Amino acid sequence: MRLLLCVGAIAAALLAALQPAAADTTPAPAPSCPYQPEMSFTAWTSTLGRQFGTGEREYIFADGYICTDTDQKFQQFLDQNPPKAPNRIIVLNSGGGDVAASLHMGQIIRQAKMWTQVGSRFPLMIGGNQNIPQQAVPFLARPASPPFPGYCYSACTFTFMGGVNRWIDYDSNYGVHRFEFTETVPDPADQAQINSAVLVQYITDMGVSADYMVEMVKQGGNNVTNLSMKVLQQLNIVTPRWATTWQITPSSDNSGFFLDGVSTDPWGAHEIAVTCYPAAKPQAGPDSPQSAKPTPAVLQMAFSLDPGVRAKAQDLVGAVQSYVLEVGAGWLALADTTVAQHASVTGAANRLSATMNVSQSMLATLENSAYIGFAFMFDPNAKLPLRVLEFQADLDGAKLKQFAATCK
Numbered sequence: 001m002r003l004l005l006c007v008g009a010i011a012a013a014l015l016a017a018l019q020p021a022a023a024d025t026t027p028a029p030a031p032s033c034p035y036q037p038e039m040s041f042t043a044w045t046s047t048l049g050r051q052f053g054t055g056e057r058e059y060i061f062a063d064g065y066i067c068t069d070t071d072q073k074f075q076q077f078l079d080q081n082p083p084k085a086p087n088r089i090i091v092l093n094s095g096g097g098d099v100a101a102s103l104h105m106g107q108i109i110r111q112a113k114m115w116t117q118v119g120s121r122f123p124l125m126i127g128g129n130q131n132i133p134q135q136a137v138p139f140l141a142r143p144a145s146p147p148f149p150g151y152c153y154s155a156c157t158f159t160f161m162g163g164v165n166r167w168i169d170y171d172s173n174y175g176v177h178r179f180e181f182t183e184t185v186p187d188p189a190d191q192a193q194i195n196s197a198v199l200v201q202y203i204t205d206m207g208v209s210a211d212y213m214v215e216m217v218k219q220g221g222n223n224v225t226n227l228s229m230k231v232l233q234q235l236n237i238v239t240p241r242w243a244t245t246w247q248i249t250p251s252s253d254n255s256g257f258f259l260d261g262v263s264t265d266p267w268g269a270h271e272i273a274v275t276c277y278p279a280a281k282p283q284a285g286p287d288s289p290q291s292a293k294p295t296p297a298v299l300q301m302a303f304s305l306d307p308g309v310r311a312k313a314q315d316l317v318g319a320v321q322s323y324v325l326e327v328g329a330g331w332l333a334l335a336d337t338t339v340a341q342h343a344s345v346t347g348a349a350n351r352l353s354a355t356m357n358v359s360q361s362m363l364a365t366l367e368n369s370a371y372i373g374f375a376f377m378f379d380p381n382a383k384l385p386l387r388v389l390e391f392q393a394d395l396d397g398a399k400l401k402q403f404a405a406t407c408k
Contacts, residue, residue: 035065035097041077042121045084048145051387055267055310056085059146061121066097066155071104078112086309087266088112090163091147093120096154103202106162110206115266116163118172119147127171129226140171151175153224157237158199161206165266166239168232175224176216209235241265244394248403259403263393268306270351270391272372274400275300276407277357297357299404300340303374304351305391313345313352316389319382323354326373326392327365343376352376352389363404367397 042061050056060081062074090109096102109116127149128137142148151173152160160166160174168174200210212235219225232238242265249260259274277297307313320343323334334356341355354376358366366372375390 033065033067033069035067035095037064038067039064039070039073039094039097041074043081044121044146046145050385053310053386053389055308058083058085058088059091059121060088061091061093061119061146062159063093063120065095066102066105066159068098068101070097071101071108074105075108078108087115087165089115089117090159091117091119091121091150092152092156092160093118093150094152094156094159096156099155099158099199102155102159105159106202106206109159109162110164113164114162115165115167116160117147117166118150118152118160118168118174120150121146121148123148125149125151127169129171129173131170131229153177158202161203161208161237163239166237168229168238170229173226174232174237175226176212177219177222177224178217208237211235212237242392242394246394246396246399248399257403257406259399261393261396263391265391267308267310267391270306270393271302271304272374272393273302273304274358274403275302297359298363298407299358300355301358302341302353302355303391304346304353305374305376305389306351307389310389311384311386313350316352316376316378316384316386317343317345319378319384320352320354320376321379322377323356324375324377324390325356326371326375326390328369328371331373331375363400366395367401367404369395369397371395 039062042063044059044061046057046059048057060077123142125148126137127140127142128134132140147169149169149171152168153173153175154177157174157176196213200213203212204210215225215227215231215235227235227237229238242263244261244263246259246261248257250257256276261272261274263270263272277300307316323339323343325332325334338356339354340357341353343352343354345351346353354374371392372395373390373392375388377388378384378386380387
């Protein structure tokens with residue numbers, strides 16, 4: 001497949017694209033575009049994920065090639081279609097085009113704090129790339145609604161980098177290739193160095209590794225390299241769904257320490273506070289029905305979830321019906337005896353919180369799990385658009401085990 005990355009002798013245009021655009025009230029002539037179809041923009045707001053905790057998703061589908069004036073048309077579209085929901089997602093489905101316009105589009109996206117995704121508004125592509133064995137493609141189910149599989153090649157890849165959060169679905173393609181000069185220049189080698197320097201500046205400004213340029217030149221000519229998910233992660237082209245830090249922290253009254261895990265995702269910052277289980281109360285006598293209690297708790301975990309723009313914690317707390325602990329690839333509905341403190345609203349951060357007891361057997365499971373999550377399940381009869389709200393985190397089993405060993 002041959003795809004042009006329109007670089008040519010346009011270093012001045014590249015440099016201009018990296019500077020704030022000056023106000024210009026003079027109507028620009030409509031330039032001709034050598035690429036067809038020219039990129040068009042379509043807005044669509046989806047409420048499909050609302051009840052499952054993802055909130056409304058407002059998409060702008062950007063389909064077609066990037067021409068020299070596509071960045072201007074993109075800005076006009078945004079001006080004429082103000083956002084209806086937070087965290088707008090630009091869904092790119094493009095074979096590339098003009099690199100200066102693609103850089104400026106990426107800057108517009110970043111300044112507006114929008115997200116990016118590779119995909120299409122129509123199911124017109126058979127999802128398949130080097131991440132998926134060819135023989136597996138017929139067995140993969142298509143999404144039931146947009147975004148469907150799509151592709152982002154060549155100059156489109158720079159626009160994609162503008163997203164604050166960036167995702168590429170497993171069956172979409174993200175492809176790069178070498179520069180191709182489309183015009184005669186006095187010193188092609190010198191021109192290539194100038195263009196490369198400008199692109200490296202843009203790439204690093206967007207938080208992507210400069211090693212991206214290495215991937216561009218791996219194959220000769222215009223042969224496209226569809227980057228694997230492993231490479232996309234290594235180069236920071238895609239962003240994680242969450243990021244977690246764990247540390248042992250002194251309590252606010254300096255009476256002791258607790259293990260604090262903070263997980264940030266596109267909705268906000270969530271917390272898992274691990275403390276030692278309170279001193280055990282006298283056990284019931286051998287003839288008491290309570291003598292058949294489960295393994296005594298050794299820890300307590302307090303989960304605090306920030307609903308962000310999805311809802312207000314005070315509107316949700318009264319409708320919480322049950323709690324679910326997610327551990328690795330499994331989940332566990334928590335019994336009432338496991339829930340130490342039921343849902344409440346805590347702190348100025350407007351968080352929805354609950355506390356659970358951790359038994360010795362559950363601790364052993366957690367210590368060997370790489371991930372943990374917590375979900376609030378809501379009464380389906382409550383007048384809420386939400387059915388569930390959750391957050392997920394990495395779990396540092398070694399630190400958890402170390403902290404648990406200090407509990408007496």
